[in-house]
Amino acid sequence: DAGVIQSPRHEVTEMGQEVTLRCKPISGHDYLFWYRQTMMRGLELLIYFNNNVPIDDSGMPEDRFSAKMPNASFSTLKIQPSEPRDSAVYFCASSLYPRAGGSYNEQFFGPGTRLTVL
Amino acid sequence: DAKTTQPTSMDCAEGRAANLPCNHSTISGNEYVYWYRQIHSQGPQYIIHGLKNNETNEMASLIITEDRKSSTLILPHATLRDTAVYYCIEGSSGTYKYIFGTGTRLKVLA
Numbered sequence: 001d002a003g004v005i006q007s008p009r010h011e012v013t014e015m016g017q018e019v020t021l022r023c024k025p026i027s028g029h030d031y032l033f034w035y036r037q038t039m040m041r042g043l044e045l046l047i048y049f050n051n052n053v054p055i056d057d058s059g060m061p062e063d064r065f066s067a068k069m070p071n072a073s074f075s076t077l078k079i080q081p082s083e084p085r086d087s088a089v090y091f092c093a094s095s096l097y098p099r100a101g102g103s104y105n106e107q108f109f110g111p112g113t114r115l116t117v118l
Numbered sequence: 119d120a121k122t123t124q125p126t127s128m129d130c131a132e133g134r135a136a137n138l139p140c141n142h143s144t145i146s147g148n149e150y151v152y153w154y155r156q157i158h159s160q161g162p163q164y165i166i167h168g169l170k171n172n173e174t175n176e177m178a179s180l181i182i183t184e185d186r187k188s189s190t191l192i193l194p195h196a197t198l199r200d201t202a203v204y205y206c207i208e209g210s211s212g213t214y215k216y217i218f219g220t221g222t223r224l225k226v227l228a
């Protein structure tokens with residue numbers, strides 16, 4: 001398996017522009033997570049989905065942020081309008097729901113998208 | 119806020135064991151301890167997890183105290199490639215929210 005795929009790997013945009021980050025989870029995984037990492041705040045969970053349904057979006061910083069998962073193999077994180085303080089590395093991760101007898105939910109992270117908003 | 123506390127940084131000589139401590143004094147009965155690491159510019163990578171028994175896999179060993187309030191991740195023979203930030207996380211098997219703290223920045227020295 002190719003692992004979690006994220007695109008683009010790097011994005012530079014100007015303040016006010018719309019930014020869309022993309023993620024393809026590992027095939028068959030039930031959960032998908034979006035994280036943001038900055039020097040100041042570390043690694044923060046923004047939102048996560050189970051079977052394409054958003055379960056917890058309490059980490060989404062503002063209404064400017066939105067996330068969708070139209071099908072099991074694709075998710076987007078959109079920022080509109082973008083601001084310089086949104087500059088960060090955004091990670092997508094996926095995991096498999098523990099099957100009978102299983103105990104843990106190892107999350108597999110993608111390589112991240114480094115976003116710079118000028 | 120993160121529910122675990124870890125030292126900010128540690129050094130370890132190459133080939134020696136690296137012992138990374140973590141305090142999780144508020145852990146509840148059904149919460150697992152997970153360890154992840156993040157090598158520079160990459161996404162975090164799962165290492166190991168445990169509930170109350172000591173665990174070992176091909177990457178590391180996890181020692182959990184009997185009261186479960188702390189644990190130690192052991193890399194038995196550290197290499198330069200083990201230089202990374204190591205995160206200790208409490209997580210319930212019923213929820214999937216990881217709260218990452220600041221982690222321990224391990225530097226393996228040649």
